[in-house]
Amino acid sequence: MEWTDEGIILGTRRHGEGHAVVELMTAAHGRHLGLVRGGSSRKVTPLLQAGNSVRAVWRARLHEHLGTYALEATRVRSDRLMASAAASYGMQTLAAHLRLLPERDSHTGLYRALAVIVDHLEEPAVAGALLVRFELALLAELGFGLDLETCAATGASTDLIYVSPKSGRAVSRAAGEAWKDQILALPAFLRGPGERASSSEIESGFALTGFFLAQRVYEPRGLEFPQSRAALLAAPARAAAA
Amino acid sequence: MPRAVAGPEIERLIQLLARLPGLGPRSARRAALHLVRKRAELMEPLSTAFIDALAKIEVCGTCGNVDTRDPCTVCADPTRDRLILVVVENVADLWALERAGVVAGRYHVLGGTLSPLDGVGPDDLNLKKLVSRVHEGETKEVLLALNATVDGQTTAHYVTDLLRDTGVKVTRLAHGVPVGGELDYLDEGTLAAAIRQRTPF
Numbered sequence: 001m002e003w004t005d006e007g008i009i010l011g012t013r014r015h016g017e018g019h020a021v022v023e024l025m026t027a028a029h030g031r032h033l034g035l036v037r038g039g040s041s042r043k044v045t046p047l048l049q050a051g052n053s054v055r056a057v058w059r060a061r062l063h064e065h066l067g068t069y070a071l072e073a074t075r076v077r078s079d080r081l082m083a084s085a086a087a088s089y090g091m092q093t094l095a096a097h098l099r100l101l102p103e104r105d106s107h108t109g110l111y112r113a114l115a116v117i118v119d120h121l122e123e124p125a126v127a128g129a130l131l132v133r134f135e136l137a138l139l140a141e142l143g144f145g146l147d148l149e150t151c152a153a154t155g156a157s158t159d160l161i162y163v164s165p166k167s168g169r170a171v172s173r174a175a176g177e178a179w180k181d182q183i184l185a186l187p188a189f190l191r192g193p194g195e196r197a198s199s200s201e202i203e204s205g206f207a208l209t210g211f212f213l214a215q216r217v218y219e220p221r222g223l224e225f226p227q228s229r230a231a232l233l234a235a236p237a238r239a240a241a242a
Numbered sequence: 243m244p245r246a247v248a249g250p251e252i253e254r255l256i257q258l259l260a261r262l263p264g265l266g267p268r269s270a271r272r273a274a275l276h277l278v279r280k281r282a283e284l285m286e287p288l289s290t291a292f293i294d295a296l297a298k299i300e301v302c303g304t305c306g307n308v309d310t311r312d313p314c315t316v317c318a319d320p321t322r323d324r325l326i327l328v329v330v331e332n333v334a335d336l337w338a339l340e341r342a343g344v345v346a347g348r349y350h351v352l353g354g355t356l357s358p359l360d361g362v363g364p365d366d367l368n369l370k371k372l373v374s375r376v377h378e379g380e381t382k383e384v385l386l387a388l389n390a391t392v393d394g395q396t397t398a399h400y401v402t403d404l405l406r407d408t409g410v411k412v413t414r415l416a417h418g419v420p421v422g423g424e425l426d427y428l429d430e431g432t433l434a435a436a437i438r439q440r441t442p443f
Contacts, residue, residue, distance in 0.1 A: 011359035011393075017263055023359060046429040050392040079417070079431040082395035083438070085403070092396055096358045227363050228356070231400060 001067070002059045005029050006074070008114055010095040012048045014040050022048055022069055024056055025098055025114055030105040034058050034069035047071070049078030051091050051118050080122055087121035089232035090131060094118070096226035097138050100217055107141055110134070124235070129189055129197040131232075132205035135213060136190070144168065144216040146208075148190060151175055161186055163208055165215075184208050206233055252278065304375070306351030306368045308333050316340075316349055323347045325382040329372065329401060331355055331389060339387060347385065350375065355388065355397040367397070369404060376408050386414040390435075 007024035010031070015021045020039025026032050034056075039048055047054075053075035060067030081087045094114060101107055113134050120126045139145055145168075150157050152169035153176075162176035163169070163184040176183055187204040189197035197205070210229070218225050246253060252274060260270035277285040295310070302314035309315055316322065316336075326347030330336050336349050352367045354360075376384060384405060388394040402412050418436030419428065428436075 011357070013357075013359055043429075045391070046431050049431065052431075073430070076430040076434070078392055079435040079438075082390065082392055082417075083435075085399035088392060088396035088399050091392060092356070092358055099358070224363070226358060228358070228396070231403065234403070 001061070001063050001065075002057065003029065004055070004057045007032070007054055007056045008111070008118060009048060009050050009052050009054060010098060011050055012039065012045075020044075020048055021066070022071065023095075024054070024069075025111055026056065027108055027111045028106055029058075030107055031098055031101050031103050032058065033103065034067045036069050036071060046078070047073040047076065049081075050095060051077045051081045051121075053077070053115070053118075077118055081118075084122045086124050086127065086232060086235045089228045089235060090121040090127055091118065092228035093131070093226050093232055094134070096228065097135065097213075100138070100142060100221075100223075110137060110141055113137055125197075125199075128199070128202035129205070132187075132190070132197075132202060132209055135206075135209035139209065139212055139216070142217055144212060146170075146212065148186060160191060165211060168212060184211060203233070304371075305349050306333075306353055306371070307336055307349060321346075324380050326385060327375065327379075327381045327383070328385045328387050330387050331394065331397075335387065335389075345385070347383075352388075352397070352401075355391075355393045356400060357393045364400065369401070372401070373404055373408070376405060376410055381410055383411045383413060386412065388414070390415070390417050 005026040005028050007026035010023045010025055012023070013021045015035060018038055018040050020036045021033055022036050022039060023031065023033050036044065036048065038044055048071070052073055054071040055074050057070040058067050059070075081091050094117065098110070098114070101110070117127065117130045117134055120130060136146060146163065147169040148160065148163070150170065151160060151172040152164050152167050154172055154174070156172045159173045160170040161173050162171040162180065163186045164171050165182070165184055170186055171183060184207065185204045186208065187197065187201035189201055190205060210225075214225055255277070256267070256270050256274045259265055259273050260267045262270070265273065277288070298310035299308060300310070300312050301307070302309055302312050302317055304313045304317045307314040307316055311318070323346045326345065327350055328339065328345055328347050329350045329352060330339065331352055331354060333351055336351060339345055350368070350372050352369070352372070354362050354367055356362060356364065356367070375381070384401075386398040386401060388398045398414050405412055416439060418432065418439055419425070425433065
């Protein structure tokens with residue numbers, strides 16, 4: 001068995017004394033692990049850091065085997081990710097989210113989204129909005145997509161400013177007014193592609209996706225919500241206070 | 243399957259030695275043969291040393307270092323600079339810094355780094371003790387001597403956030419060209435970090 005694909009490193013774990021098991025998010029083969037011989041060496045370790053893009057050749061005798069990777073770095077980002085707290089937390093959050101996907105299940109859309117986000121993780125204003133959109137896409141890929149196009153109560157497609165926590169569908173201002181304390185806010189940047197997000201809107205976006213990720217994905221699976229996400233959300237406030 | 247060439251006691255010794263880092267089955271066999279040959283001069287004192295160490299080894303309740311006393315030799319040393327606290331991932335890193343002899347401060351061993359792939363979260367690290375040491379002691383600077391990996395530096399950022407309210411100065415190791423390193427052989431990440439963190443000359 002052999003294939004070649006592009007991928008982004010999500011994590012690396014030492015294997016034995018000299019090798020490493022590398023976890024990739026690939027374009028066509030989904031989240032895929034493989035052994036890199038000599039992956040713990042001083043020469044190779046810098047390239048096997050989370051966030052780096054690679055060209056991967058995977059080989060195994062049988063499809064179900066772990067297999068071995070031959071990796072060639074195509075874009076090194078780890079040095080920039082390490083330098084910024086928000087970027088480090090963002091990368092760990094993305095990796096934790098992607099581990100919700102079954103292994104070797106192709107999710108090309110999420111891979112493309114990941115490739116865009118990792119290039120902007122050091123820019124908090126851009127990265128926040130991209131991460132919220134990524135979490136929405138992840139929910140959709142896992143079968144829990146939100147319907148933000150029309151109002152759940154009236155069918156209207158304008159003035160949608162709430163989301164029902166029960167149905168995951170948008171609710172218009174008029175229909176949601178009576179329950180505004182019990183329903184979630186729908187930030188403007190999620191209503192149209194061209195909208196630029198303010199920091200409070202990004203916060204609302206994270207609250208929206210965080211609610212559904214926790215309720216529909218993490219809690220039913222008995223998983224803890226990634227600590228890095230909380231640290232990521234707190235990073236701008238801490239930086240402002242410093 | 244090859245026939246056994248020695249009794250079960252020696253075979254067991256070989257199997258156990260083969261589990262040590264740097265030793266495979268062949269080198270373990272050589273080491274075992276060497277021990278058997280030097281029973282009185284090496285094997286006996288080695289087994290006594292193993293038994294002594296096993297009975298006395300403990301983890302320092304202050305810093306997380308491994309020693310045969312608590313507090314450990316480093317924590318009990320009155321000549322150490324009490325203003326600097328060096329945070330390291332594991333005992334091997336502490337020993338590496340001591341080998342270099344470049345910092346005379348005290349240490350704090352975290353016991354790992356934040357790694358979702360390995361299921362290591364903040365609760366699995368020796369972080370609460372670090373914060374209480376900084377609050378209680380006379381520490382003025384916390385030096386984060388963690389690995390230059392994404393996991394290591396995420397942990398460094400996390401520790402920095404934890405210590406933000408304590409008022410201590412938090413520093414970290416510089417990243418860049420290693421001593422004796424040739425630019426042609428360096429990876430792009432190291433070169434980029436070195437360029438970004440360049441200093442006046």
